Amino acid sequence: MNKYEEALNRIAFNFGLDCLDENITEEEQDNLAKDITLMNELVEKEIPKKPNIDYVIDDTYCFCPVCGNIIIEKRMLNTVSSDLFKKSNSFCSQCGQAIDWSEE
Numbered sequence: 001m002n003k004y005e006e007a008l009n010r011i012a013f014n015f016g017l018d019c020l021d022e023n024i025t026e027e028e029q030d031n032l033a034k035d036i037t038l039m040n041e042l043v044e045k046e047i048p049k050k051p052n053i054d055y056v057i058d059d060t061y062c063f064c065p066v067c068g069n070i071i072i073e074k075r076m077l078n079t080v081s082s083d084l085f086k087k088s089n090s091f092c093s094q095c096g097q098a099i100d101w102s103e104e
Contacts, residue, residue: 002043002046002047004039004042004043004046005043007039008036008039008040008043011035011036011039012036045066045095045096045097045098046098047098048090048098048099048100049065049066049097049098049099049100050065050099050100051063051064051065051071051072051099051100051101052064052065052068064092064094064095064097064099065097066092066095066097067092067094067095067097069092069093069094069095071089071092071093071099072089
């Protein structure tokens with residue numbers, strides 16, 4: 001569990017306690033629930049995901065697994081600076097999803 005997941009779990013726990021408070025309004029409860037949903041989206045983006053790979057004719061493309069944005073083409077993967085390229089593209093430029101470039 002990473003630090004973002006831990007923070008989200010603490011917020012969700014406190015949200016449950018806050019809902020027991022008789023002074024909290026329904027609107028405040030709704031806002032807290034929305035905030036937790038948004039935080040969960042951020043947590044999910046921080047967990048690296050493998051890119052989707054598609055083979056088109058003589059080329060290979062790697063796509064973001066969340067939004068489908070093209071992250072890298074095979075021609076770039078085979079260059080001398082591919083490790084540098086992967087490190088500089090560890091997040092999708094479109095949606096911010098963390099990308100897992102490991103070979104496993």
